[in-house]
Every structure is written in structure tokens, then in C-alpha cells.
Amino acid sequence: MTALTTFYLSQILGMKILSRDAEIIGKVLDLLVYSDQSSSDDPARPNVVAVKTGSKSHPVYYSFSHFEITRQKNKIVLLCSKKQHIEEDELGRFLPLKERILDQQIVDLNGRKLVRVNDVRMVSINSGTYVVAVDVGAEGLLRRLGMAETAKSIGSLIRMPVPSKFILWDDVDTLDTSNLNIRLGKPLTKLQMLHPSDLADIIEELGRNNRTDVFSSLDEEQAADVLEEMDPKLQVDLIESLPVSKAADVLEKMPADEAADIIDLLENDKAELLLNEMDSETSSEVRELLEYSNRSVGSIMSTEFMSFHENETVEQALATIREAQPEEPLLYNLFVVTHSGKLLATVSLRNLVVSDPAVILRDIMRKNPVSVEDNDKLDSLAEIVSKYNLLAVPVVNQYQVLEGMVVIDDIVDDLLGARKTR
Numbered sequence: 001m002t003a004l005t006t007f008y009l010s011q012i013l014g015m016k017i018l019s020r021d022a023e024i025i026g027k028v029l030d031l032l033v034y035s036d037q038s039s040s041d042d043p044a045r046p047n048v049v050a051v052k053t054g055s056k057s058h059p060v061y062y063s064f065s066h067f068e069i070t071r072q073k074n075k076i077v078l079l080c081s082k083k084q085h086i087e088e089d090e091l092g093r094f095l096p097l098k099e100r101i102l103d104q105q106i107v108d109l110n111g112r113k114l115v116r117v118n119d120v121r122m123v124s125i126n127s128g129t130y131v132v133a134v135d136v137g138a139e140g141l142l143r144r145l146g147m148a149e150t151a152k153s154i155g156s157l158i159r160m161p162v163p164s165k166f167i168l169w170d171d172v173d174t175l176d177t178s179n180l181n182i183r184l185g186k187p188l189t190k191l192q193m194l195h196p197s198d199l200a201d202i203i204e205e206l207g208r209n210n211r212t213d214v215f216s217s218l219d220e221e222q223a224a225d226v227l228e229e230m231d232p233k234l235q236v237d238l239i240e241s242l243p244v245s246k247a248a249d250v251l252e253k254m255p256a257d258e259a260a261d262i263i264d265l266l267e268n269d270k271a272e273l274l275l276n277e278m279d280s281e282t283s284s285e286v287r288e289l290l291e292y293s294n295r296s297v298g299s300i301m302s303t304e305f306m307s308f309h310e311n312e313t314v315e316q317a318l319a320t321i322r323e324a325q326p327e328e329p330l331l332y333n334l335f336v337v338t339h340s341g342k343l344l345a346t347v348s349l350r351n352l353v354v355s356d357p358a359v360i361l362r363d364i365m366r367k368n369p370v371s372v373e374d375n376d377k378l379d380s381l382a383e384i385v386s387k388y389n390l391l392a393v394p395v396v397n398q399y400q401v402l403e404g405m406v407v408i409d410d411i412v413d414d415l416l417g418a419r420k421t422r
Contacts, residue, residue: 005069007076008135009097009120010144017053017067017078025080026053026060032094033131045169048122048129049094050086061086069124097131105210106134106167107202114205119143121166137165196222200229212241220246224253227262236265239274248277256282256303257410260289297381298374300411301395301404307335308361310344315357317347329407332392336365341401343394345369371396374403381411 009031017025033046051067054060066082095101097120105114118140121133135143194202203211203226215223215238227235227250239247239262251259251274263271263286275283285303292298306326308317317334334352336345345365355364370384371394384393385408392407 005071005076005124006132007069007071007122007124008140008143009102009122010140011076012069012078012122013098015076015078017051017080019080025083028078029053029056029059030096030098031064032061032091032096034094045130045132046095048131050091052096059088061088061091064129067129069129101134105206106136113198114202115167131169133166133168135166196225197229200226204230204234208237212238216242216246220249221253223250228254228258232261232265235262239266240270244273244277248274251286252278252282256285257289257301257404260286264290292374295378296374297372297376297378297395297406298403300378301374301406302329302410303404304330305333305335305394305402305405306330307337307341307402308347309339310336310360310362310365312361313357314352314355314359314361314364317352317361318357321352329392329409332407333390333394333405335369335394335402335405336361337402343369343371343396343400343402346394369394372406373398381406385411 012028012031015028017028019025028051030052031048032050032052034049048064050061050064052059052061062080063084063086066080066084068079068081070077070079101117101120104117106117107114115136117134117136118138119135120131121135123130123132203214206214211234215226218226227238230238239250242250251262254262259282263274266274275287278286289298289301289303304326306321306324308320321331321334331349334347334349335343336347337343345367346369347361347365351364370388370390372380372384374395374397381393384390390408392405393411394402395404395406397403
């Protein structure tokens with residue numbers, strides 16, 4: 001065996017297996033690899049442990065420890081020095097490359113998208129035969145059709161090279177994990193490093209079963225972030241696919257208005273189950289939002305906001321903000337309210353930052369802020385935001401008590417029809 005031989009899975013599939021005496025043992029139907037990622041944070045590349053031959057109806061598996069891959073006269077040759085059988089009941093720990101990897105959808109973590117595996121790049125060295133990368137480019141597909149060299153020749157003549165793209169095995173996560181005890185790379189943990197919007201796009205492209213598997217693997221907080229980025233129909237499908245307890249936990253991590261949007265799309269019985277399972281405070285907030293009519297301001301307002309009293313100092317207000325560590329939209333508008341909760345004024349984050357810590361909020365707040373009532377029509381919001389150049393609009397009830405706010409993102413979504421209002 002040469003020191004290093006590189007080849008592709010497509011070049012091996014269908015190849016005759018030869019004994020040392022040049023006897024034909026069979027044809028390669030598949031190669032099986034072993035990849036145990038559970039014991040290390042730095043996964044090794046999978047090594048070939050078995051070859052599948054025989055026929056589709058009567059497959060035979062041989063240990064690859066007695067096989068040798070060489071290149072003779074620029075052709076790949078597969079030699080077998082001993083036929084050591086592997087029983088089918090021993091195959092559960094192994095991954096068949098053709099069956100489970102070729103033509104499957106995987107996640108290109110760097111490209112943050114789903115891609116299709118057209119071929120598998122491999123290398124044979126003294127210590128064994130390993131998977132190096134997956135080929136997701138046009139060249140891999142042409143290679144399998146026996147047209148790669150022709151396409152390259154034509155491409156060089158017209159100065160349009162055939163695009164090739166490889167993804168290193170370490171940068172791959174497979175999503176088709178049915179009936180498998182192993183996965184590629186670090187199982188799904190790499191996916192969790194993606195931005196929720198990118199991860200939502202990937203999950204939306206998956207089939208129903210794989211979509212549920214991947215979403216279920218996320219912790220509640222990340223699942224909530226991803227769910228917010230999805231189409232309403234898929235939001236419902238995913239929530240309905242989860243056990244009631246986990247679905248409730250995910251909804252609790254979402255803003256109450258977002259959770260209400262999803263629950264409003266569910267069947268009444270399912271909605272009630274989830275509301276009963278959620279903690280009482282969140283459930284009460286969601287129920288209140290569900291009472292608003294479809295086209296009222298209250299139907300899209302967020303009940304989360306930051307408010308202060310006019311006698312607090314800048315230092316106290318900033319300390320409250322630091323402790324709360326709010327999401328960015330909550331900083332669009334900071335409110336000043338009376339002890340009974342009535343809206344008095346707004347104060348900007350800029351003014352808090354540039355003012356002396358001892359200054360009283362009363363001295364820097366903006367009185368008589370523009371606001372809307374929770375039962376006002378949605379149509380009024382766009383005009384108010386545009387006229388006064390606001391990032392968020394406070395929402396009060398008929399007694400001028402602050403109930404929440406509507407951020408510009410939700411107003412735009414509503415205008416574009418991207419968000420279902422109740």
C-alpha cells in the first residue's frame with residue numbers, strides 16, 4: 001500500500017473486490033465507518049471498519065482490517081487478504097456511507113445552510129482508511145455520472161471551471177439521524193452556535209421528522225429564540241410536536257405577545273392545556289393578550305417594558321437596567337410612571353448615560369409622551385411612528401395605566417402581513 005491514497009466513495013461503489021490471487025470476491029455495495037464522538041471534544045475522522053458486498057437482498061459484511069486500497073496504473077484497486085465476516089447484529093455502531101450520507105441533507109455550518117452530499121472524499125494511509133470531507137459541489141455530482149473529466153475539459157476550453165466545494169468532516173452536522181446511534185461531527189451542538197435566524201431557516205428547510213428532531217434537541221431558551229424567527233404555520237407544527245411540558249417551557253421563554261400569537265393558532269383544547277401548564281404569571285399575561293380583538297393595538301403589544309419613578313436618580317435607573325439585562329427592544333423606550341402605574345413620561349437611554357448619576361429622572365424626562373390605547377385600531381400605529389419618528393410606542397388602558405409597548409419591528413411585520421394578529 002502506498003503511503004497515501006486519496007479517492008472518492010463514488011469511485012469505490014460497484015468496484016470489484018480482488019483477492020491476492022486476483023479472484024473476484026464481490027462488488028462493493030457500501031463502506032461502513034465508525035465514529036465515536038462521545039469521549040472527546042475533538043472528534044477523530046471516521047475510519048472505515050467494514051465493507052458491504054454480496055447482493056441487496058443477501059448482503060455480506062467483511063471487516064475492513066484485511067482490505068487494502070492501492071492505486072495501480074492510475075486506477076484504484078481494492079484488495080482483500082482475508083474474508084473476516086461481520087454479523088448483521090454487530091453493525092448497529094457503524095455508519096453506512098452510501099445509505100446514510102450520500103445524497104443526504106447536511107448542514108454547512110460555515111455557509112449556514114442546508115446542502116446535499118454529492119460524494120465523499122476519503123484517504124487511505126498506513127493506519128487505516130478515513131473520511132476527510134464531503135463534496136457538495138457540481139463536480140461531485142458529475143463524477144458520479146462519469147462526466148467529471150469531460151466537464152473539466154469543456155470548462156477549461158470555455159474558461160468556466162466546474163465548481164467544486166468540499167466541507168471538512170469536522171464542519172459537518174448530519175440531520176438524518178433515524179435509526180442511528182452516531183452522528184457526524186459533534187452531534188447537533190455545532191448547530192446551536194448559529195444565529196437563531198440562520199438556524200430557523202435551516203430547520204424550515206428540513207422534512208417534518210428531522211425538523212422535529214433538531215428543534216427538540218435545543219434547550220428551551222434557544223428554541224424560543226428560533227421559534228420567534230419562523231413562519232406561523234411552522235411555529236404551530238413544532239409546538240404541537242413537543243410534549244406539553246416542554247412546549248410550555250419554550251413558550252414561557254418567549255415574549256408574552258409572541259406566545260399569544262402562537263397559542264391563538266392552536267386548537268382550543270391544546271391551547272388550554274399549554275396555558276394550564278405554563279407558570280401562572282406568564283399564563284395570565286398571555287390570556288389577557290388573547291382577549292384583544294384581531295385589529296387592536298393590544299393584539300401586538302409587548303407586555304414587557306422597563307419603567308421607573310420620577311424621583312429615582314439616574315444612577316438607580318442604570319443599576320436597574322444592568323440588573324435586568326433586558327433585550328434590546330426594551331431599551332427603545334424607557335418609561336416614567338406614577339406609583340399607581342399611570343404613564344407620566346419617557347426617558348431616553350442616551351440621557352441616562354450622559355447625565356450626572358445624581359440627577360433626578362424628573363429633570364431629564366420628556367413629559368406628555370405620544371401614546372395609544374390598547375383598544376385603538378392597529379391602523380393608527382404606522383402614522384404615529386412615522387410622524388414622531390418613534391422606535392416604540394407606549395400602550396395605555398382607558399385609565400392611562402401603562403400596559404405595554406409596541407416596537408417598530410412588530411408594526412412593520414403587521415404592515416407586511418408577516419405576523420398574524422388575532
